[in-house]
Amino acid sequence: MSNIVKFENVENRVLEIRGHKVILDSDLAELYGVETKRINEAVKNNPERFPDNYVKELTLNEKKQLVENFDRFNRLKHSTALPKAFTEKGFYMLATTCPVKCAAPRRGFHRGPEKPTGCTDHHCHH
Known part of the structure; x- marks a missing residue:
């Protein structure tokens, strides 16, 4: 997995x-x-790192509008969770809070309790 997001x-x-x-x-x-x-x-x-101007939870109506107007959000149609929207500051804070190297790798539908190797960030909870 690459640490660079284009x-x-x-x-x-x-x-x-x-x-x-x-x-x-x-x-x-x-x-x-x-x-x-x-x-x-x-x-x-890490709630202290993500104030309201960094992350906003969408309303049910906003979620509905996304599903209706963007095909890529069809997967949200039957989800009970409301999506979170990250501002630019929130995006950068996320990158410093739990770097990609600490994130659990995707392994298809068969995800197990495997802990990623090399996680040294104390903010990462793996």
């Missing part, structure tokens, strides 16, 4: 929500090759 891959996922340019937790997870829950765990485990 700008082009980020740029086409940026949305404008509530007057802010944001990227959703599920898109960040896909970019970094981790599960969305890993992104949200980093936020939950």
